[in-house]
């Protein structure tokens with residue numbers, strides 16, 4: 001049995017709490033295919049009381065999970081990785097019908113996810129702490145890394161499958177138990193399917209829990225995370241707008257937060273760059289998942305000597321991408337997630353054109369399928385070009401530059417700082433520029449989206465804080481100091 005709907009049948013989903021699917025009762029909400037609004041699932045519209053039940057289950061499961069031998073945990077993570085690989089084709093279909101993801105994007109996520117599960121399988125064997133020097137004779141001091149307790153996670157609809165794995169497995173790998181609140185737009189790809197996989201792999205009841213909620217109920221359901229003393233950390237992937245609301249609430253509750261937010265990711269193409277490689281890297285980096293990933297490239301700064309040829313070749317490559325229903329494996333550009341997303345991109349393209357920009361390609365849509373759009377000669381005050389706000393869709397701005405240092409400074413005039421890329425044949429020059437970038441990630445000769453399971457992803461400034469990979473040990477553990485003294489102490493009184 002799986003929650004993934006068959007062709008012609010929608011799913012009815014419930015919460016996953018304490019090792020079991022809860023009995024479906026109470027209200028539901030509809031999850032619809034973004035391509036054609038067909039019904040994909042009726043999902044349980046959870047309440048604060050459901051969430052409290054899940055948090056209680058996670059709290060009960062915590063001591064045993066935290067104390068489990070690393071080898072036992074390793075076996076579970078490796079089993080989950082094998083299930084993810086085995087279910088590749090089903091998962092691709094789920095991501096297409098629920099989130100509008102192309103096969104190329106879903107396969108990318110599946111590969112990253114099983115690789116990350118295999119990485120995480122070994123983290124139980126990372127050093128558990130340090131022995132420290134003490135100035136007091138006869139004293140031994142050591143620190144051990146301790147899991148926090150229950151880590152609550154918000155998972156997003158975009159890149160849902162991979163990002164939900166991140167939200168589950170980074171805390172789990174370091175000994176925490178988890179409760180996930182998936183996005184209302186894709187609750188299966190953003191958490192419920194993970195519950196199915198973790199249960200099959202044999203993770204113990206209560207170590208992972210998922211509670212879904214209807215749009216509009218998020219604040220009241222998530223309030224449990226802030227109120228419960230068992231929840232020690234809130235792990236949010238989403239927009240900086242919502243992160244500010246949650247951050248204010250977390251401030252009052254004095255809760256630790258890990259934030260993976262948006263980006264306005266620039267690409268610098270220097271005069272010595274390989275043009276064909278640059279065209280490929282930008283096409284992939286800007287238009288994977290229709291530009292709905294926080295790490296998509298939003299703006300390309302290209303040396304003026306290359307500008308015209310770069311634009312010409314890029315337009316040709318982008319226009320060759322197939323648009324339509326992502327269930328068709330040849331399709332690269334599927335639908336945007338909502339009408340609001342289409343309206344946002346349309347308004348921003350129009351704003352740029354009204355200010356005098358040139359449309360190199362795109363600027364049109366059929367339903368929610370928006371053609372990849374490239375704008376050149378965009379005035380700096382056009383909304384899509386300022387960097388003040390990410391346009392979450394297939395819209396790329398290209399700007400010619402005369403001086404790489406100035407371009408680099410312009411590229412950083414944004415509150416975001418997630419990913420950047422630099423294309424150049426001179427790796428030393430690339431490293432010099434990279435060192436001056438204020439971003440969590442800088443790739444030299446690779447797209448802004450060059451994720452690998454073992455490498456830390458995360459932002460600076462308004463792109464958030466916290467890192468994936470084993471660096472997440474900083475986010476999901478705390479340091480316990482223990483000292484042990486012998487002999488008489490020396491006291492001033």
Ligand code: ADP
Pocket residue numbers: 154155156157181182183184218219220222237238239240241242243245246
């Ligand atoms: P998106 O618009 O991409 O879905 P958001 O950042 O708006 O991203 O939402 C991400 C998550 O935050 C969703 O799970 C949503 O339910 C939740 N959310 C949105 N607003 C609030 C709020 N006021 N309180 C708690 N959760 C919220």
